[in-house]
Amino acid sequence: MATAIAERLSATGTVNALELRGVTKQFGALVALSDVTLSVRPGERRAILGSNGAGKTTLLNCITGDFPASSGTIRFFGEDVTRFPAHERIRRGLRRTYQISLLFGGLSVLDNVYLACLGVSRGRFSLLRPKRDDALLESARTLVHAVHLDAVAERRVAELAHGQQRQLEVALALAGAPRFLLFDEPAAGLSPAERSDLVAILNGLPAHMGFIIIEHDMDVALRVVESVTLMHEGRIFKEGTPEEIEADPEVQELYLGHGHG
Amino acid sequence: MAAARPGFASATGAPATDREAAVPPAAWIGALVLLFLPAIASDFFLVQVFGWALILGTIALSLQFLAGYGGMVSLVQMTVAGFAGYMVAILGTSGLAQISLGWPFWLAVPAAILLAVLFGTLSGALAVRTAGIYTIVITLAIAAAFFYFTRQNETVFGGFLGFNGVRAPVFWGIDWRSPVPFYYLCLAWAAIAWGLVVWVIRAPFGLALQGIRDNPRRMAALGFDVTAHRIAAYAFAAFLAAPAGILLTWLNGQIAPGTVGIGPVIDVLVIAVVGGLGRPIGPFIGALLYVLLRIFALDALVALGLSGQRFQLLIGLGFLVTVLFSPDGILGLWERARRRRAATAAAGTAGGR
Numbered sequence: 001m002a003t004a005i006a007e008r009l010s011a012t013g014t015v016n017a018l019e020l021r022g023v024t025k026q027f028g029a030l031v032a033l034s035d036v037t038l039s040v041r042p043g044e045r046r047a048i049l050g051s052n053g054a055g056k057t058t059l060l061n062c063i064t065g066d067f068p069a070s071s072g073t074i075r076f077f078g079e080d081v082t083r084f085p086a087h088e089r090i091r092r093g094l095r096r097t098y099q100i101s102l103l104f105g106g107l108s109v110l111d112n113v114y115l116a117c118l119g120v121s122r123g124r125f126s127l128l129r130p131k132r133d134d135a136l137l138e139s140a141r142t143l144v145h146a147v148h149l150d151a152v153a154e155r156r157v158a159e160l161a162h163g164q165q166r167q168l169e170v171a172l173a174l175a176g177a178p179r180f181l182l183f184d185e186p187a188a189g190l191s192p193a194e195r196s197d198l199v200a201i202l203n204g205l206p207a208h209m210g211f212i213i214i215e216h217d218m219d220v221a222l223r224v225v226e227s228v229t230l231m232h233e234g235r236i237f238k239e240g241t242p243e244e245i246e247a248d249p250e251v252q253e254l255y256l257g258h259g260h261g
Numbered sequence: 262m263a264a265a266r267p268g269f270a271s272a273t274g275a276p277a278t279d280r281e282a283a284v285p286p287a288a289w290i291g292a293l294v295l296l297f298l299p300a301i302a303s304d305f306f307l308v309q310v311f312g313w314a315l316i317l318g319t320i321a322l323s324l325q326f327l328a329g330y331g332g333m334v335s336l337v338q339m340t341v342a343g344f345a346g347y348m349v350a351i352l353g354t355s356g357l358a359q360i361s362l363g364w365p366f367w368l369a370v371p372a373a374i375l376l377a378v379l380f381g382t383l384s385g386a387l388a389v390r391t392a393g394i395y396t397i398v399i400t401l402a403i404a405a406a407f408f409y410f411t412r413q414n415e416t417v418f419g420g421f422l423g424f425n426g427v428r429a430p431v432f433w434g435i436d437w438r439s440p441v442p443f444y445y446l447c448l449a450w451a452a453i454a455w456g457l458v459v460w461v462i463r464a465p466f467g468l469a470l471q472g473i474r475d476n477p478r479r480m481a482a483l484g485f486d487v488t489a490h491r492i493a494a495y496a497f498a499a500f501l502a503a504p505a506g507i508l509l510t511w512l513n514g515q516i517a518p519g520t521v522g523i524g525p526v527i528d529v530l531v532i533a534v535v536g537g538l539g540r541p542i543g544p545f546i547g548a549l550l551y552v553l554l555r556i557f558a559l560d561a562l563v564a565l566g567l568s569g570q571r572f573q574l575l576i577g578l579g580f581l582v583t584v585l586f587s588p589d590g591i592l593g594l595w596e597r598a599r600r601r602r603a604a605t606a607a608a609g610t611a612g613g614r
Contacts, residue, residue, distance in 0.1 A: 064482060065481075066478060066481075066482065085481070085486075086481040086482055087481045087482075087483075087484050087485055087486045087487070090481070090482060090483060090484035091484045095482075096482055098479070098482075102476055102478065102479040102482075103476075103479070104471075104472055104475050104476060104479075105475070106471075106475065107468075107471075107472075111468065114468070115468060115469060115472050115480075115483060116483045118465050118468070118469060118483075119469075119480065119483030119484035119485045120483070120484040123465050124465065124466070124469060124484075124485060124486075124490070125465075125466050125490075125493060126464060126465040126466055127460070127461060127464045127465075127466055128464060128465075129460070129463055129464050129465075130465065172479075172483065175483070176484070
């Protein structure tokens with residue numbers, strides 16, 4: 001009990017937003033993540049780069065609890081969440097988006113965001129229908145506005161363009177009071193105009209909201225982060241500022257390829 | 262990606278927009294007919310046809326709620342209803358005086374409903390960790406286990422013969438098992454259950470349930486406890502089915518293992534599927550059809566010189582034809598016909614201009 005209170009108290013201080021120690025994930029014989037140790041400060045914005053199969057998405061899945069880690073510990077603002085189910089981590093302020101949009105195609109845009117707001121509220125089991133001026137509904141409308149989807153708020157999500165679905169993914173992650181976000185390739189399949197829109201949304205997030213972003217597009221990734229972690233074959237390979245990473249010859253050889261050579 | 266599933270009630274309508282579908286005229290007519298049915302129908306039709314259909318429809322509605330909005334095909338709903346029936350016989354009065362505790366109905370009925378909801382919730386807690394066909398199998402296993410248990414347990418469940426002489430209460434000077442009051446009792450619970458489902462699927466709880474149906478992983482990533490939500494859905498479904506089970510026991514004046522056998526358990530699924538899993542009215546349409554077939558197919562078959570036992574064949578064939586030609590049930594047929602008519606009408610107006 002005392003330790004739990006201490007953990008909560010320290011969470012408000014100088015503790016890291018995310019603290020991973022020796023996180024390993026195995027799928028049978030395949031080692032997808034191997035002994036990953038990583039710290040991210042509150043408010044820090046970090047890109048995770050790496051080729052396909054480097055373990056980036058698996059890392060996100062372990063952090064959120066979509067798949068539990070095989071071994072190692074994960075602390076979220078000081079609290080050990082390693083054994084927590086996904087929804088318990090989300091309720092503590094962790095959020096994520098998915099690489100392939102996981103949305104509710106049969107529901108409207110507003111309903112989707114409303115569900116996201118509901119998930120981190122106390123009204124999850126409510127049998128009362130929301131009124132027009134319902135607080136959750138209001139915050140849902142605000143979020144729809146924040147990701148520039150007002151025009152299609154009442155449309156069924158299955159009818160939206162790909163780029164709009166990606167924006168909705170971001171809105172779902174921003175519901176409630178997130179303390180830390182994980183973005184899994186938010187720019188995948190977006191047009192150049194939509195990309196700069198996304199960069200504007202990410203740079204417009206309140207300063208206390210740190211995030212990790214997995215992104216193949218350097219023009220997006222390096223414009224929104226202050227630090228970069230490079231992964232290769234399930235391990236952390238290098239860490240540094242965007243400038244250092246871009247200038248590193250080894251990195252260019254391994255990841256950035258001939259285009260930058 | 263959760264695409265809208267045709268045949269299932271995918272779009273719930275935004276809670277924001279009050280997109281309540283206008284009540285179609287057919288629904289108004291249906292409601293009026295049901296309300297004033299005692300003025301035109303014989304006692305036999307009132308109780309044996311409509312009373313029975315309303316009871317079975319309500320039990321099938323609890324299955325429709327779980328399957329249509331929760332994506333969980335539960336075969337335990339008839340068992341939950343039968344459990345409530347057994348509890349009323351055990352706690353209240355019956356012909357088996359050595360077992361029945363003789364509680365007054367105002368105590369026995371709520372207690373029976375409460376225990377049945379508990380039973381349904383526990384069954385749900387066992388079933389929700391499975392998905393798809395495994396949910397069907399595990400709920401069928403629970404149903405089968407309960408059936409064999411009641412058959413073999415003499416001390417509490419009365420064994421093979423079960424309980425007879427389970428009578429509906431008499432109060433306010435009304436015998437609630439006499440045709441007209443009993444019909445209204447069945448109609449009232451069916452209407453309340455239907456209304457509850459229609460309400461709940463638009464409430465946050467129901468909306469979240471449909472989210473879990475379409476995409477459980479994403480719902481967990483939004484902070485929903487998927488398992489707890491599914492178990493709560495089972496509890497709600499049990500609350501719909503339990504009073505219907507008590508009404509069924511009063512209708513027959515008895516409860517025996519045959520009521521909760523594998524046959525009736527499957528029949529409830531057939532009723533829900535044939536009627537249509539898409540909307541809460543579907544199970545009632547399926548139930549009326551089922552009851553009419555059960556009662557009149559017998560006579561028709563005998564008149565044709567066939568064994569009356571063959572009605573099961575007719576029901577089976579009806580199920581096959583429905584699944585083959587209209588996977589969304591009779592409701593689906595009806596809705597497609599209406600859309601076609603609307604399209605023709607629209608084409609007609611466009612051509613006229």
